[in-house]
Amino acid sequence: MTEPIHEERVTFSANHRELDADLALPRSDGRRPAVIVVHEIWGLDAHIRDVAGRFAAQGYVALAPDLYTGELRGPMTPANIMAGMTFLRQAPPEVQRDFSKLGPLLAERSPSEQEALRTLMRVMSPDQHQQFAEDLRGVARYLRNRDDVDPTRTAAVGFCMGGGLVALLATRDAELRAGVVFYGANPPLERVPDIRASILGLYGGEDHRITDTVPLFEEAMRKAGRRFERRIYPGAPHAFFNDSRPQVYRKEAAEDAWTRVLDFLGRELAPPPT
Secondary structure, eight states, rough: OOEEEEEEEEEEEEEEEEEEEEEEEEEOSEEEEEEEEEETTTTTTTHHHHHHHHHHHHOOOOEEOOTTTTTTTTOOHHHHHHHHHHHHHHHHHHHHHHHHHHHHTTTTSSSSHHHOOOOOOOHHHHHHHHHHHHHHHHHHHHHHHTTEEEEEEEEEEEETHHOOOOOOOOHHHHTOOOEEEESSSOOOGGGGOOSSSSEEEEEEEHHHHHHHHHHHHHHHHTTTOOEEEEETTTTTTTTTTTTTTHHHOOOOOOOOHHHHHHHHHHHTTTOOOO
């Protein structure tokens, strides 16, 4: 059974900078468990807002931060991202492995294209992902300070880039109870012992770039004594959950994944027995 929800735009301080975010929450009173919904490389779009609303209808306070708040928002448009990703896929393999070798290829592009490509490469860099993870620590702190949130019951769910960021956040936030990684990259394996949250990973069987690395994460979690559940959907591509992209959406896999997410969070964020 779903609940009526309220949605609004909020701005708050997240560590080193101000962040905009979309907030969705049940209309009923009381302290609720909270979920951070972390967007894909496409940014805070209608799909991510819809997912936050789905969580709110299930009784969670859901916050979807815009990690591109500020200077990144202008150049990180869907058109620029798509053009940039196409450009990078067509680049020679040695350039794909090392963006510092892009110089001669960039010189052939217009100044506006160069700016967009440089911004995309910055967003994709490990250093920027670490900074985004710090932003998400500030997001978690903001949620835990809200009167309508039970600060002992917070989780994060992320997609693609956001899935990898959830894994990174888990290495930095000892208070995070649960993390859901939708087809996101592994965190640095040497940081896995720092994870305290239980992790659920959901992956596409055809998404080999990501999925083929999952056993390494699973083994590192096992050695660290951490709880890791995973499901790989045969035949499903990267981004199979995104129903705004018909070319990759897989209805059966997405519906099963959503059921698993709600079951997982229901268990991991359950209130302590009275």
